[in-house]
Amino acid sequence: MGMFRIYPKILMILAGASMALMAVGQYAIWYHAPEELTMGLVQKIFYFHLPLAWWSFVAFFGVCVSSVMVLWTGREHWDVLAGVMAEVGVLFSGLALVTGSIWGRAAWNTWWTWDPRLSTTLVMWFVYAGYLVLRSADVGGTKGAKMRAVLGIVAFVDVPLVFLSARLWRSIHPAVLASKGGGLEPEMWTAVWINVLAWGALFATLVLARYHGAGLKRRVEAALIRIQEKTLQ
């Protein structure tokens, strides 16, 4: 019960931190990091793309861990956390795909190329978007939490296989690949790390906000049931 009082405070702190970090991150991107010689301004996309991709991967890993905990402990809040992680993961990987596509257009003159990392992200986006649809459709009824947990684990187990297959696939179809992110200047790395941190703070904010919201929703529903039961008696 106490956590319901504490969460809003943590949320405020996290939200404040992400705002501040984002501001510093933007400054680092546009003023601190030098412009890349061959690609020019477009290279700045990289500072958005990389943190988004990383954190989406963390989110999907989080779905898997929470799902294992559902099966292990049977506690409902792990199921809620898995769903929240998947939501943020799909959002972040979707944005990573869009930024990656824009990058590809600028760097390789194509909106889409069979880059193993990009392809893996796309397949994962499909898998977890499907996972979210199944969650919202309430597949499984009373044993829904376990079903969702199994899906969450299976989805993550698939990830390395997708990556391996995407890499093997490309090795026969060589794509025009510039070395991505290779040879970064120290100022560029600073910008990368600040932005990874900033998006991490935003990630935590979003996860906690959704998690807290889901908890509040459950409390309201439980209270409504109690009121109904009282009036029936």
Next chain:
Amino acid sequence: MISSSLAIARKDLRLAFAGGQGPVQAVLLGLLLVFIFSLSAAPGERFSAQQAMAIFWLCSSFGVVLIFSLLFRFEEENDTATALLLSPLPVQSLWLGKTLAGLMLLLLCQVFFFPAALVFLGLDPGSNPAGLVLMVLAVDVGLCVLGGLIGAMGHGQGAKDALLTIIVFPLQIPILLGGIRIGVGLMQGTPLGGLADWFGLVMAFDAVFAGAALFLFPHVFRGE
């Protein structure tokens, strides 16, 4: 566990063919897909081996979904699922039995898909039929292992089992890529040794999802 799995598989195959139906729905849908895709080429134009293999595996992928939806529907009428859970049968043998039955039905479907691909898509089977059979078997095992696990989730869900396809198809992608690439390689005369990477990937898929299914299936199928 093996003998009870075989009992399940035998029973399911008997049920599948009891009405003279078998996997007719899956076969027809696959044939229809092959035919429709054949329209995407100009008359007289041949499909590349890669296009033809991709279409072949697409048909198989749809087939798997229909087959496992059928297999788990058998346990819904008169609640035989509960009877199975009450029986001394290890739950995993139910998964294994369904997977075996599904594998048989899928192979049967492919007996129709493959000639259809030859005729409609101008597929050239190449000179290594044994390698092709090996590849199809290895990929089918992976598809059915996953189908048996996810199919059980549709059990007792009414129309919702159709929704499961949106997660099954993306999960299948690695093994479908494997099937396409090995098939193309074999038809173009690549020796099996040259495709070891891909065979490794397909086997890894089979093993990883078989392990996951053995571990996770009881959670899916048991009540509450």
Next chain:
Amino acid sequence: MSSGSILTLRAVSHFFGSRLIFKGVSCELEPGSIMLVAGPNGAGKTTLLKIMAGLTPPRAGTVERKVPDRAMAFMGHQTFVYPALSALGNLEFWNSVYGRGLDDAALFGLLDRVGLKGFALESAGTFSRGMAQRLSLARVLLVEPELLFLDEPSTGLDTASQALLHGELEAARRRGAGIVWISHDLERDLGRADMVLGLGGRGMSYFGPAQGFFPEGA
């Protein structure tokens, strides 16, 4: 705690979500006895039976069965019959699942016992409810259970089928089987029971000898 009991429940409670169904159910079942489970609709009789049979884990409390799964049978309103298989085909399947190793002659004998010998090769999908339930009874007889769970098995059965069912239950009890039986028709079935477990008011309202049980409103 009597050591002879084959099924022991201690302080079993169950919820649907956060709704309490019943709490504090404790009972014992001796071999060779029939325990009747009585109670109004919604008291959780079927849920309790599923907990006893190990289908549903209880939210609290313990269930102890001293009988292996292969000597346990369940008969409910669902017939557990595969409609696309013949009567004999159904029995053959359960024969292999339970590892009984009976030959076809023995299976025909079971069908004869439940009055379905003439329909052995007909598809069970064409059976009436009564016939399907007789087939279900044949499946139970095949198992030769030491522990038998019944969830209103006589619903929709004609007099002859009911007599058949009651005869076989009596035979199973004499053989030493423990039987847990949910019945709606207490007037009819109370005389056949040794013990009664009454559910009601979100808990156990009675557990004791059948002679001492007076149903509410009776």
